[in-house]
Amino acid sequence: MAKQKTPLPPGSNFIRGIIERDLAANKYAEKKWMGRPGDAAHHQAGQVDVAKIRTRFPPEPNGYLHIGHAKSIFLNFGIAKDYDGICHLRFDDTNPEKESQEYVDSITEMVKWLGFDWEGNGANGEESNLYFASDYFDDMYHAAELLIEHDYAYVDSQTADEMRENRGTLTESGKDSPFRTRTVEENLTLFREMRDGKHADGSHILRAKINMASPNFNLRDPAIYRIRRAHHHNTGDKWCIYPMYTFAHPIEDALERVTHSLCTLEFEDQKPFYDWLMKKLVETGMLEQPVPKQYEFARLNLTYVVLSKRKLIQLVEENHVDGWDDPRLPTLAGARRRGYTPAGFKLFTDRIGVSKADSWIEYVIFEDCMREVLNQDAVRRIAVLDPIKLVIDNYEDGKSEDCFAPNHPLKPELEKRTVQLSKELWIEREDFMEEPAPKYFRLFPGNKVRLRYGYIIECTSCEKDADGNVTVVHCNYLPDTKSGTDGANSVKVKGNIHWVSANHAYEAEVRLYDRLFKDPHPGSGDKDFIDDLNPGSVKTITAQLEAGLQDVNAGEIFQFERHGYFVADSVESKAGKPIFNRTVTLRDNWQK
RNA sequence: UGGGGAGUCGCCAAGUUGGUUAAGGCACAUGGUUUUGAUCCAUGCAUGCGAAGGUUCGAAUCCUUCCUCCUCAGCCA
Secondary structure (H helix, E strand, C coil): CCCCCCCCCCCCCHHHHHHHHHHHCCCCCCCEECCCCCCHHHHHCCEECCCCCEEEECCCCCCCCEHHHHHHHHHHHHHHHHCCCEEEEEECCCCCCCCCHHHHHHHHHHHHHCCCCCECCCCCCCCECEEEHHHHHHHHHHHHHHHHHCCCEEEECCCHHHHHHCCCCCCCCCCCCCCCCCCHHHHHHHHHHHHCCCCCCCCCEEEECCCCCCCCHHHCCCEEEEECCCCECCCECCCCEEECHHHHHHHHHHHCCCCEEEEEHHHHHHHHHHHHHHHHHHHCCCCCCCCCEEEEECCCCECCCCCCHHHHHHHHHCCCCCCCCCCCCCEHHHHHHHCCCHHHHHHHHHHHCCCCCCCCECHHHHHHHHHHHHHHHCEEECEECCEEEEEECCCCCCCEEEEEEECCCCCHHHCEEEEEEECEEEEEHHHECCCCCCCCCCECCCCEEEECCCCEEEEEEEEECCCCCEEEEEEEEEHHHCCCCHHHHCCCCCEEECEEECCCCEEEEEEEECCCECCCCCCCCCCCHHHHECCCCEEEEEEEECCCHHHCCCCCEEEECCCEEEEECCCCCECCECCEEEEEECCCCCCC
16 A cells, blocks of 8 residues: 555644634534524524534535535535534525426435435434425525514515616615515515415515615625526425525525535625624524524636536537536546546545635646546556557467466555466557657567566567558567566566457457547637537547456446556446446656 | 735645744656556755735734736526
8 A cells, every 4th residue: 555645634724724713612512403404493492413513515406516516515524524513415496497306316426426425414313414495495484574574675576677777886886676665564465475476477576675885786685585486396386486595595504503604705795695694583583693604715627627517518418528427527427437436536625625716726636636546446457459469479379378467566465367378469559669769668679578467578570561550560488587487587678568368358449538628728718618629538449458357347447557547337338348438547757 | 997805836725813944735857666657765846925115123924005816786506
């Protein structure tokens, strides 16, 4: 095993710093938890929460998870784990028009794949911490009525256009709605009528009553409840009014007794409203201290990768890739199929850190994290990806003999396997040069190399076709130099090439994946990001593989020695006939 | 030109109640080991913390001014 790298100490990012300070100040010593989400009265009947820290990963089920979400997942679940807290998986499903069960299922599956769960980790060891914002619609409705009763909210009957016009601009304050002065009774009646389906979609809207002159738009009487007759994947047709994110999210956090609500930078401007709402709902008695606090971190940007939902949809819908789980896509479904692993994602998120600075992570860092974990985990096998024939002229016709190859050079306990050597082998085309480049130390006429796990051979000549392409390479072997024998070190060579016996090889389809985009910032400047697609992002080849590889299971990952890491494709492989996807190459300091 | 954020080595990122020579990782360079030109190991890599002034015995950390970038005007999240 390789030496462990020193992990980042806890507290090494600003969020952990905040949590440690909060913990040190005993901020959550008396926070109560009733076993499931609810308002202050509900939790007051419960026990002191065993989870001092509660975080949440709150995806909207309207799309597929991608690498950027992985950062948030590891952040939220990781922090909860490190501070003996609990992280909730909560679907933020307040917009029925865009959400569906299909997305709920795929998101659930990918979070589990990354290694997290939310079952059986509560105070009594039994509760589930899988939640849906839509399960809180009654509480949200109640909260809205409370705001109305305290004159902190009103029903506006302006059109959407009028509202926009009266919102003001960056430098001019907004104008009060003519409906802003409705009485509490009138607002309550109207809001109840909205709920009861007595008004058309868009005819009225509930707004928080704050300050139309605020320099922060989120405080210019934000909309909090809209009328929308739409079928909800969870609540069906029970509601025709739905809360807005702005209003719903803080309440979701509070009902779940979340302590640290982590989100990305674009929500920073929303925080004053988040705090305003908390304050008002504590004032009305619906909530109690300690209320959740929102903290923002920078979202992930990766060079050569596109993470915006709009762009990903376009790639799929215009068939630039083959579905949402195309191994070239940064979706988690695609990443899994590509052979990237949860351990690799963990390393990656640890390595890139968390801060508030906008940043672009170099793609090589991501790749390198995958290499690092795969180097430890992946069993070695041999594959010739671009085969040419090698004939050992002085080797007996028809003979074959056992050679012994370690399954994992870093883990001798995994022992060795037997591979067959014979007179005709497949070797890599690039391992032979009739006229060697400077410093080239593989096969060329007159040079000696080792056939990995076999004999030392000396290259004698080659055959070429009419176009001058090399078709066969000839060599002689040195009989006393077999690996593992006393004579193995009698001849020193620098080159060491891999091979498979032509009679024993298994021919298979292999897909060589490369980055999807050729520009580090796809679509930068005034370019269309589609024009930055890498035309060579996948190359399908027929390779000669070591015998035995035809029997592996879909999803199994190997290192093909001297090439890289490959996974048996989980979608298109057939029993006894796997297709391999290249996850990532090995580093190569030679081809630079 | 309003509000809210951010600027520390090529890329990330600690450090920011002022106190010795500015962590660490990735990348890179050079050696060494090696039957993967892989891995691994060793060494090197910011007199400098967006800029300029100022306070101080002492400043990345405090003050002032300025510069650059991100973000906000959905009945999306």
